[in-house]
């Protein structure tokens with residue numbers, strides 16, 4: 001029966017690549033579910049769901065713009081991803097100058113000029129509404145909007161809802177996966193070669209019924225998922241119905257229906273909110289450091305206009321307070337995150353507080369233009385070195 005090998009191989013390749021997406025720019029993927037409560041956090045253009053039917057996936061992007069009571073700018077501040085998806089040239093608008101905001105091909109346009117990626121953190125109507133508000137109400141509204149990006153409890157709640165409602169789909173997916181593994185092992189000839197003629201005969205009579213059962217489980221799971229699409233209201237862009245239709249025709253793409261149903265179900269937030277909610281301690285410390293360092297030592301902003309700088313300054317101050325509160329829930333402080341590292345070589349005497357690279361004597365700024373700081377020396381019990 002080993003002529004089935006190529007069919008089995010194609011089936012499992014389709015299964016392995018199911019749900020993988022190549023985004024236009026690097027994004028965060030937080031994948032969780034199952035017995036362990038710590039999710040996997042990845043940053044890159046390729047986003048992959050978990051392997052098993054109980055997994056869900058949440059994708060987040062850095063906030064692509066800065067807001068202030070004065071105006072709006074497409075500079076990225078408080079970015080967790082490295083390297084950042086920052087624009088080469090900052091574009092800033094005063095609120096009074098904004099006449100129209102539109103979306104096309106995944107980009108936000110302000111007054112007809114391409115502004116920033118449409119990530120959902122601020123929608124085009126929201127931006128236009130902000131521009132039309134009176135100054136006092138606008139500042140209040142911006143603060144409310146910023147608050148919406150830092151709600152880990154809300155993300156956890158939505159995960160609980162998704163897990164609860166997709167319980168039966170997940171069980172059917174589990175049965176389907178186990179059946180497909182069994183069929184593959186059998187069709188590959190591993191088991192058949194060890195069976196007696198009589199047993200092979202008996203298997204041959206059961207097989208059609210077994211296949212019928214597998215097909216019933218497959219269709220049942222997809223139909224159940226289809227009915228859930230309406231109950232799990234999306235809050236972001238999604239293509240669940242199209243994906244479900246393709247899953248109906250291609251069983252290897254129908255074994256992660258929970259992840260499929262989670263598409264568009266999670267509101268866009270700051271990536272750190274998702275990492276606080278689901279990531280482990282080490283992941284949180286690493287990504288939180290990136291955010292805090294980006295807020296303290298922004299790079300590539302030398303040519304920004306005074307307006308862009310003013311907007312960014314207000315935004316950074318606002319974000320820093322929120323980030324401190326967010327990481328504070330995980331017993332982290334910005335002081336701990338930014339503590340100087342210990343020298344990694346005897347010749348190292350300074351480090352870049354943003355990228356953490358260490359430098360020997362003679363350097364005063366890192367290649368990104370960030371001023372270097374003295375390193376922490378390991379305790380040697382003699383006269384204290386450094387400052």
Ligand SMILES: [Zn+2]
Nearest residue numbers: 352355366368
């Ligand atoms: Zn540096």
